[in-house]
Amino acid sequence: MSSAPGAGPAAGVRTGAGGSPTPPEVTLREYGPPVSVPLDATAGRNLATSGILAGAAPDPGRGGHWLLRAGSRVGAVRTPGGPILRIMPKTPVSRLFFLLGFSLDPDRAWRDSREGTIDTGGYEDIVPALAHAVERQIDGALRKGVLQGYRAVEESALVVRGRLREAEQIRRHFGRMPPVEVAYDAYTTDTAENRLLRAATERLLRLPGVPGAVRRRLAHQRARLADARPLVRGQELPCWQPSRLNSRYQPALRLAQAVLRGTSPEHRPAGATPLAVDGFLFDMNKLFEDFVTVALRESLRHRGLTAHLQDSHRLDTAGLIRMRPDLVVRTGDGRTAVAVADAKYKIEKADGRLNADLYQALAYATVLGLREAHLIYAAGRQSERYHEVRGTGMAPDGRRLRLYQHSLDLTRTPGELLSDLRDIAGRLAGDAPPS
Structure with missing residues (x-):
């Protein structure tokens, strides 16, 4: 809701010492009234074309302010040069996570229609609840140890291991050895499943609003998954197939994929210049x-x-x-x-x-x-x-x-x-x- 000209800080905007918005932190409600926020023209235009909000336009009653209105996207996001946006859902957070859990995997425990099937830790804000839920799921997945599996490896080595890649040997080294171009299957923890879990913990650690206790537990889970390679930003997520061997991982993997797909670094319409952001947004x-x-x-x-x-x-x-x-x-x-x-x-x-x-x-x-x-x-x-x-x-x-x-x-x-x-x-x- 916009404030009258000459009034104090806009409703929903958290200000720093002395009333200065450094950095601005804005709380909006899903499909709620617009909030008047102090923004420069560049940051305002970025938000207006980002697709994050239902509306962003200059406030005609207050110079240097923009009216921001949330639509169906809820969560938290930090924009470059702009405010941290926290968009609160109309639906209670615990119910929201029930909807999410059921749609991700109706055949498992989430289907038993209990409110607390996904443990949100009692948090009433999406980001803390999500971070807590993902950390608890990962902890349960890793309780019996980090899952290992076979991964196809192609590399240059000093000794022959597995199969010699003859064409690559000739192309790269003119047939001389060593090094040798080899291909083999490595039994390792650097699997698609562990890479997804590691990427989800790293993405959550970058989100604004993750409580300190949850942040420390996420950092611990990331250390347990340190042997898994980090994902390359912008590339497709690695594929995994449900099996008996990864059954204990599956609830955590589905939630991790929801995190990674909901924290896209680009939130602009097709054809527009990408806007790099850190955050997590559910589309209700x-x-x-x-x-x-x-x-x-x-x-x-x-x-x-x-x-x-x-x-x-x-x-x-x-x-x-x-x-x-x-x-x-x-x-x-x-x-x-x-x-x-x-x-x-x-x-x-x-x-x-x-x-x-x-x-x-x-x-x-x-x-x-x-x-x-x-x-x-x-x-x-x-x-x-x-x-x-x-x-x-x-x-x-x-x-x-x-x-x-x-x-x-x-x-x-x-x-x-x-x-x-x-x-x-x-x-x-x-x-x-x-x-």
């Missing part, structure tokens, strides 16, 4: 979509149906207009579509009408040849409602094409949330009559 739109679709997929699987996430289709006969419903439900053999759904991290309007969403759902149902489509919102006035579409003709049961709107309440307990999604899965499967 993506998190809600992942949770809803994964939970529905698991429930539908038990009903003998298959669920395709982000299923690609073409709207027009020329195949020029692509559309990707969040979830397409098909028969067990995957051939016939029986339902389609889209998750929307937004609040349903008071009159229940979100026209663009309804048009989108109608397009999905038309292309897939279905008599209904479903929209699932993060909040709403009714748990379920539907609209019958004029001009769509009557089905044998006397119904026109229907567009359903379902609402979830993210303040409910994890068990209640999963129960609500099981009910929606029943509607998609045709098990329950419309309310």
Whole structure:
């Protein structure tokens, strides 16, 4: 919320001694009111084009200030020449991590719908909770020792080991020995799994707002993983395959990957100059979509149906207009579509009408040849409602094409949330009559 001209420091801005913002630290609320922040023009323009915020514009009432407004991204980020941004979510942190844990790995312990499945240490801010959770998961993974595995090595050596790379020997050394160009499989702790865990600890140690006690434990975990090579910034993350040997690592690995993908060093639209930042940001739109679709997929699987996430289709006969419903439900053999759904991290309007969403759902149902489509919102006035579409003709049961709107309440307990999604899965499967 912006302050009146001539007032003290802007709400949400932490100032240093004497009231000077050095460095500025700004707290915003997800989809909350804008906050007036003292910024120079360069830092303001950087934030405006970064994609981090929903809005950044000069404050017309205060010279040298910018109005910053958060959107769906929550977390903390430090920008060059700008403030440290802390964006607080509307959803309680413990619930947010339940959504994350379930969408990452519904088949493991995170699926038992307990609030504390991912240990956040009681922290109410995302970064401390994330750092604590990752450190606890890594500690559990390393409790029986650091995992070792075979890694393909190609190097110059003084002795022959493994296989001689003859072509490289001739190209580099004209056939003379030593050194010799060799290739062999090394049994080492420098594996993809350990490299990911090390990179996650190093990334978290660079984040603003990690408590001292958690920081010390993270540094200890990094020392235990010191033999794993650091990742090269900007390169793809190393691949790993779930197996019996790395089963104790898997929860930590999935959380580590979420950290590394959520701390991208570039937060600018395609074609713009990259803005190097340090931080971690959850996109609540993506998190809600992942949770809803994964939970529905698991429930539908038990009903003998298959669920395709982000299923690609073409709207027009020329195949020029692509559309990707969040979830397409098909028969067990995957051939016939029986339902389609889209998750929307937004609040349903008071009159229940979100026209663009309804048009989108109608397009999905038309292309897939279905008599209904479903929209699932993060909040709403009714748990379920539907609209019958004029001009769509009557089905044998006397119904026109229907567009359903379902609402979830993210303040409910994890068990209640999963129960609500099981009910929606029943509607998609045709098990329950419309309310």
